[in-house]
């Protein structure tokens with residue numbers, strides 16, 4: 001028993017910890033930063049003021065994680081973020097294709113819990129910062145309300161991923177809040193004060209059908225007059241969660257210090273909306289429905305943005321400017337909202353896409369005046385306009401992974417973040433990131449330590465794509481449809497034979513297109529155009545375009561819409577081979593064509609996007625001569641996803657025992673092997689609400705094994721669903737040969753491998 005006499009004062013229980021990096025904020029950014037740094041070998045403390053990780057993606061807020069794939073609604077092909085965030089999203093899709101937010105919490109908690117180099121402090125809020133001099137942080141103080149403990153956390157390096165920048169603000173880092181004027185960075189999309197300079201917060205709700213009549217008595221603080229919401233006619237009884245992203249408020253207030261007031265206003269809105277749905281009589285289908293969950297903290301979109309040595313701006317995004325220190329990429333539209341949010345007469349968002357993904361420089365990821373402070377997440381060094389794109393969680397987490405890796409390099413090299421901008425250091429950072437699966441557009445991994453670079457590579461077969469067979473269903477050409485095929489510079493476009501069914505005599509227009517920028521997938525350049533007279537009935541058409549391209553790129557064979565025509569799908573799926581359609585996707589402001597009505601500094605172009613699986617099949621055709629760009633040698637070209645070429649070894653579809661053979665003239669000592677499989681970087685893996693048709697991406701190799709030069713099986717894996725697989729041999733392998741046997745997962749999907757690396 002503890003019994004103490006009365007006293008004037010008692011001290012809080014204090015615990016002091018030292019680490020190499022303290023990450024403040026356990027949203028997706030802080031989590032991915034901490035895991036990346038910990039895996040790179042440094043000791044990390046991750047401090048999160050909530051009971052779960054994930055911030056806006058957690059079950060407390062329930063936003064689906066988005067990034068450059070943009071729900072597959074823009075022209076960014078194979079643009080899902082790689083590295084830790086990819087691993088998390090694939091794990092979630094494997095366990096949780098239904099998108100249950102509680103399961104997503106467990107995925108994040110497990111990932112962090114399994115890292116021996118991370119000390120995780122949950123329910124612990126950082127509230128104070130100590131400096132060793134004017135520019136250097138020495139420690140932060142944090143309090144855990146659950147265990148009544150005050151933590152003093154010291155480190156040579158800190159990363160602020162708290163969303164509001166609690167550390168950076170407290171320590172005096174230069175920041176901005178609001179919007180830059182057009183003149184400061186020449187951003188034509190800079191909003192007016194009337195439109196608003198800050199994005200507001202949102203609170204979501206989930207509903208469920210109980211199967212019996214349920215009444216709803218609204219709380220006294222619920223909005224009574226729904227007409228105060230100008231867009232109230234858009235409500236349906238079906239939409240819930242982040243589908244109602246436009247229940248937004250607070251953009252005219254201080255989105256840090258007024259957050260509690262904003263929350264009450266959002267509760268008023270949420271309960272008022274549900275009162276309207278339940279009790280207005282306009283939604284009889286809602287009679288048996290009940291509120292299952294309402295957020296208790298708002299999702300915060302925007303507050304402070306901190307200044308780094310570079311501020312990414314609109315032109316970086318739209319013009320896809322290149323940076324020597326690129327470490328991440330973005331690809332969500334520039335997505336600004338009216339500050340009046342749900343009470344605005346204006347559309348809930350104003351989104352403008354770029355023609356492809358854009359680079360994010362390392363110089364945006366640290367404070368310009370606090371020497372040992374990384375910044376990650378929505379607070380990175382971006383103008384308000386650029387933030388409109390960089391803020392989404394896939395992109396935020398991707399930049400944060402770069403900050404985590406940079407922190408590890410800084411710690412090991414005894415450097416501060418700015419010193420890493422020196423070109424030799426940046427190259428190391430880019431290479432280390434790429435080794436963890438972080439694709440950086442415009443860069444490829446150069447790794448002299450990789451033994452595969454000196455191996456002779458051969459394979460049991462290499463696909464020569466001569467045919468996408470006509471074994472799928474027929475589809476009406478209601479929307480223009482295209483087949484993407486890779487083409488090497490200077491190689492003539494092969495002859496294409498395809499089949500159509502015409503319900504009456506008609507003209508079919510076919511265009512061969514490519515992107516203005518060879519690494520984009522915006523088919524804006526018409527290389528050839530043919531108008532083909534087609535008589536009623538089933539016909540084959542022969543397309544000889546007689547052109548070649550100047551750079552390696554994807555070409556689009558575009559069949560312009562014609563309601564009299566049907567074409568045939570192929571059931572065969574091949575890594576890096578896709579069809580695309582000129583349809584609309586209003587959820588991401590894709591109306592078929594982006595057409596700014598005034599000069600906003602954004603481009604006009606068409607959207608050609610794949611259909612989501614289980615659709616999204618290739619268009620059946622014959623290709624003569626066949627495309628032979630799926631060579632075994634691709635596995636060491638330094639790029640582990642399709643870009644302007646497939647970058648994969650792909651076995652022939654008839655190959656029942658696809659095998660990759662690596663041979664060296666001398667015996668090699670191998671301790672580690674890294675493999676990358678195709679988990680379809682084109683497919684967005686939204687974490688909640690959106691259902692996914694599969695738990696394992698169809699291109700992913702699930703079962704594989706490795707043999708040495710004595711044909712002994714040295715490794716075997718079954719049931720893989722991840723992009724990356726690391727094999728660590730604690731007793732090294734000595735061999736002149738490695739044979740990688742890959743099992744076909746599906747009869748209609750070609751076996752592929754994106755990358756293999758071996759290390760001593």
Ligand SMILES: Cc1cc2nc3c(=O)[nH]c(=O)nc-3n(C[C@H](O)[C@H](O)[C@H](O)COP(=O)(O)OP(=O)(O)OC[C@H]3O[C@@H](n4cnc5c(N)ncnc54)[C@H](O)[C@@H]3O)c2cc1C
Pocket residue numbers: 024025026027028029030047048049050054055056057063064065066067124125126127161162163164166200201202203242245298299300301302376377378379391392393394396
């Ligand atoms: C309503 C809404 C809709 C959006 N829609 C989408 C969408 O559909 N998809 C998408 O990808 N993005 C969306 N965004 C943007 C995205 O959610 C944010 O920009 C993103 O969460 C930023 O990530 P972050 O890690 O920087 O911040 P957060 O997710 O906010 O994470 C920061 C974490 O730090 C913690 N923290 C704060 N202060 C402290 C402290 N003092 N001590 C310790 N921890 C602290 C917070 O509790 C939080 O968990 C939306 C945002 C909002 C608000």
